[in-house]
Amino acid sequence: MNIAAVNALPYEDFVDILGNVVEKCPIITAAVWSGRPFLSLAALEAAISEFIDALPESGKEGILRCHPDLAGRDLQSGSLTRESHEEQAGSGMGALNSGEASRMARLNQEYKGRFGFPFVICARMHDKENILRQLSKRCQNERALERARGIEEVKKICHLRLQSLVLTANRL
Numbered sequence: 825m826n827i828a829a830v831n832a833l834p835y836e837d838f839v840d841i842l843g844n845v846v847e848k849c850p851i852i853t854a855a856v857w858s859g860r861p862f863l864s865l866a867a868l869e870a871a872i873s874e875f876i877d878a879l880p881e882s883g884k885e886g887i888l889r890c891h892p893d894l895a896g897r898d899l900q901s902g903s904l905t906r907e908s909h910e911e912q913a914g915s916g917m918g919a920l921n922s923g924e925a926s927r928m929a930r931l932n933q934e935y936k937g938r939f940g941f942p943f944v945i946c947a948r949m950h951d952k953e954n955i956l957r958q959l960s961k962r963c964q965n966e967r968a969l970e971r972a973r974g975i976e977e978v979k980k981i982c983h984l985r986l987q988s989l990v991l992t993a994n995r996l
């Protein structure tokens with residue numbers, strides 16, 4: 825699907841196809857539809873990024889809270905979205921040994937208890953060792969820094985999801 829096909833989508837299809845580029849936040853996709861025609865995929869991505877950047881802190885934290893924990897209960901119960909499942913499986917989150925799994929659960933709990941939103945990282949860009957290392961390190965940061973870091977990671981996840989949806993999808 826090329827950018828011309830994206831621009832031609834009625835908003836129902838635009839949201840249906842691209843609504844999960846930011847995990848469980850279709851409102852972002854629905855909002856940026858008004859900005860079409862986009863000159864390029866990068867321009868669409870920039871519109872999403874600008875929408876997120878313009879949100880108040882509570883909105884940014886709300887986006888982070890829509891993300892399932894890595895190796896968390898959604899993975900265990902099989903209720904991850906298609907994209908999250910691919911990302912988590914790809915980074916080895918489904919193949920942790922018991923020590924890694926309990927360390928992940930403990931650190932996720934510690935992170936959430938400290939910040940009030942979950943640890944978010946672009947799983948496709950890391951293996952399980954590095955995810956554990958990042959989680960342990962980032963637990964020590966300040967809230968404002970972690971809110972910003974989490975949103976940066978959300979944008980990386982969005983970039984990769986858009987690439988795979990638009991550049992490879994032949995749904996149209």
Ligand SMILES: NC(=O)NC1=NC(=O)NC1=O
Pocket residue numbers: 891892893894907908909911912942943944945946947948981
């Ligand atoms: N808490 C998270 O970072 N979740 C995730 N990161 C990804 O890349 N996919 C997820 O589900």
